[in-house]
Amino acid sequence: MTSSVSISIRNLHKSFGSKHVLRGINLDVKTNESLVIIGGSGSGKSVLLKSILGLIEPDQGEILIDGQNCLEMSRADRENLMAKFGMLFQGGALFDSLPVWENVSFRPLVVEGMDRGEAKALAVETLNKVGLGAEVADLSPAELSGGMQKRVGLARAISSKPSIIFFDEPTTGLDPIMADVINDLIRKSVNDLGATALSITHDMASARKISDRVAMLYQGEMIWEGPSSDINDSGNDHVDQFVHGRAEGPIAMPVLKG
Amino acid sequence: METLRRLGEATLALLTAVGRLSLFAASGIFHIFKPPFRWKIVLNQMIEVGFYSLPVVGLTAIFTGMVLALQSYTGFARFSAESAIPQVVVVSITRELGPVLAGLMVAGRVGAAMAAEIGTMRVTEQLDALKTLSTNPMSFLVAPRLLAGLVTLPILVAVADVIGVMGGYLVSIYKLGFNPATYLHNTMQFLEVQDVVSGLVKASAFGFIVTLLGCYHGYHSKGGAQGVGQATTNAVVTASILILCSNYVITELFFSR
Numbered sequence: 001m002t003s004s005v006s007i008s009i010r011n012l013h014k015s016f017g018s019k020h021v022l023r024g025i026n027l028d029v030k031t032n033e034s035l036v037i038i039g040g041s042g043s044g045k046s047v048l049l050k051s052i053l054g055l056i057e058p059d060q061g062e063i064l065i066d067g068q069n070c071l072e073m074s075r076a077d078r079e080n081l082m083a084k085f086g087m088l089f090q091g092g093a094l095f096d097s098l099p100v101w102e103n104v105s106f107r108p109l110v111v112e113g114m115d116r117g118e119a120k121a122l123a124v125e126t127l128n129k130v131g132l133g134a135e136v137a138d139l140s141p142a143e144l145s146g147g148m149q150k151r152v153g154l155a156r157a158i159s160s161k162p163s164i165i166f167f168d169e170p171t172t173g174l175d176p177i178m179a180d181v182i183n184d185l186i187r188k189s190v191n192d193l194g195a196t197a198l199s200i201t202h203d204m205a206s207a208r209k210i211s212d213r214v215a216m217l218y219q220g221e222m223i224w225e226g227p228s229s230d231i232n233d234s235g236n237d238h239v240d241q242f243v244h245g246r247a248e249g250p251i252a253m254p255v256l257k258g
Numbered sequence: 259m260e261t262l263r264r265l266g267e268a269t270l271a272l273l274t275a276v277g278r279l280s281l282f283a284a285s286g287i288f289h290i291f292k293p294p295f296r297w298k299i300v301l302n303q304m305i306e307v308g309f310y311s312l313p314v315v316g317l318t319a320i321f322t323g324m325v326l327a328l329q330s331y332t333g334f335a336r337f338s339a340e341s342a343i344p345q346v347v348v349v350s351i352t353r354e355l356g357p358v359l360a361g362l363m364v365a366g367r368v369g370a371a372m373a374a375e376i377g378t379m380r381v382t383e384q385l386d387a388l389k390t391l392s393t394n395p396m397s398f399l400v401a402p403r404l405l406a407g408l409v410t411l412p413i414l415v416a417v418a419d420v421i422g423v424m425g426g427y428l429v430s431i432y433k434l435g436f437n438p439a440t441y442l443h444n445t446m447q448f449l450e451v452q453d454v455v456s457g458l459v460k461a462s463a464f465g466f467i468v469t470l471l472g473c474y475h476g477y478h479s480k481g482g483a484q485g486v487g488q489a490t491t492n493a494v495v496t497a498s499i500l501i502l503c504s505n506y507v508i509t510e511l512f513f514s515r
Contacts, residue, residue: 054389055390079392079393079394080392082390082392085390087387089383091382093382093383093386093387094387095384095388096378096384097375106391107392110393110398111391111392156391
C-alpha cells in the first residue's frame with residue numbers, strides 16, 4: 001500500500017438477489033487526483049459509490065481508505081472516518097427542516113459542537129466560496145432553485161475541509177450553463193482544498209471538465225481506465241459508444257429496470 | 259400444499275416484520291440512553307407531539323365526556339342509577355377513553371407526520387446524507403422522537419382527562435340538572451390513584467408505539483412519493499391496531515384479579 005493512494009478497491013462484489021451489480025471491481029484513486037467514473041444507468045456506479053461511503057455493505061472485497069480497510073471497522077471508527085469525506089448528492093439531499101446555513105455547517109455544529117455564531121460565520125464564508133451571498137444563509141432549502149441547491153450541497157461537502165470528496169451526478173437536472181458553473185466550482189473547490197475527488201456521472205461534458213482520470217463501469221465491471229485526455233482515443237468500443245452517445249454499438253440499453 | 263405454502267410464507271413475513279420492528283425499537287431505546295443527548299430536538303418534538311396535538315385531543319376529550327354523561331344518563335335512568343354518572347364518567351375517561359382516544363388522535367396526526375417526514379428524507383437521500391456527516395439517524399431522528407412520545411403523551415392525556423371530565427360535568431350540570439358540588443364530590447370520592455396511573459402508563463406506552471411506528475415505517479419507506487404515502491398509511495394503521503391490542507394487555511396487568 002503506497003501512501004499516494006487515497007482509495008483502493010479490491011475485488012469488490014455486490015448482489016441484490018439474483019442481480020450481480022458489482023463483479024470484482026478493482027480501482028485505485030491517487031491522492032489529490034480527480035477520478036470520474038462514467039457508465040450508463042444501471043451499470044453499478046451508485047452502488048459502488050455507496051459501498052465506499054458505507055451506505056451499502058458489499059458482499060466481498062476490500063475498500064481501503066488511506067490504507068485502512070473500512071469494511072472491517074467498527075461503527076464508531078466508520079463514523080470517525082466520515083470526517084475525511086465530503087459528499088455532494090445527486091439531488092442535493094439538503095435537510096429541509098434546517099435553514100441553509102445549518103445545512104452547510106451541519107458537521108461542525110451538530111457533530112463537533114461548534115458555537116452557533118462561529119458555525120454561521122463558517123457557513124457564510126463557505127457559501128461565498130460557491131458564489132452565494134450571505135442573504136441565502138437564513139433561507140430554507142425549499143426556497144432555492146435547483147442550481148442554488150447544488151451549490152449549497154457543494155458548500156456542505158467542502159465546509160469541513162475534507163480530504164476526499166465524492167460527487168454523485170453533480171450536474172444532473174441542471175441547464176448546460178449552470179452545469180458548467182457547478183463543474184467550475186467543483187474543480188476550484190477540489191484544487192483549493194488539495195482534496196482527492198471521486199465522481200460518478202454520465203454527463204461527458206462534466207466528466208471531461210472535472211476529471212484527471214476517467215474509468216468506465218459497464219455491467220458491474222471496470223472495463224477501461226485512463227487519463228481524461230485519452231477519452232476520445234480509448235481504443236475501447238464500449239467507451240467510444242458511450243463518449244459519443246451513439247445508439248449503435250456493443251452497449252445495448254435495457255428497456256426494463258433490473 | 260399451495261395453501262400451506264402461502265400460510266408459511268405469510269407467517270415468515272410476519273415474523274420477519276416483527277423481528278425487524280423489535281430490532282429497530284431496541285436500537286431506538288439504546289440511542290435514547292447513549293450520548294450525545296439531543297435535548298433541543300427532544301423539546302421540539304415534545305412541542306410537536308404535545309402542544310400542537312392539544313386542540314384535537316382536547317376537542318375529542320370534551321365531546322367524549324359530554325356524550326358519555328348523556329348516554330349514561332339515558333341508560334342509567336332505566337335503573338334509577340343516575341347518581342352513578344360522575345363515577346362512570348371519571349373512571350371511563352381516566353382509565354380508557356382519555357389515553358385510547360388521545361393515542362389514536364396522535365397516531366393520526368403525529369405518527370403520520372413522522373412517517374411522511376422521515377420517509378421523504380429516505381427517498382431524497384437525506385438519511386444517507388446524515389450518515390456521511392458522521393451522524394447516526396437512529397440517534398438524530400429516532401431516539402428524540404421516541405423519548406418525546408414516551409414523555410409527552412402522559413402529559414397530554416392528563417390534560418385530556420381533565421377536559422373530558424369537565425365535558426361530563428358541563429352536560430350533567432347544565433343539561434341534566436345535577437348539583438355541581440355533589441357531582442364534583444362524587445367524582446373525587448370515587449376516583450382512585452390507580453385509575454389515573456393506569457391511564458398515564460397506557461399513554462406512555464401509546465406515545466412510544468405511535469412514534470416508533472411513525473419512525474419505523476418512514477425509515478424503511480422506498481419507491482418515491484407512493485412509498486412515502488404507503489409508509490404514512492402503514493404507520494397510522496399499525497399504530498392504531500397496536501394501541502388497541504396493548505390497551506387490553508396493560509388493562510389486564512393493572513386490573514385483573
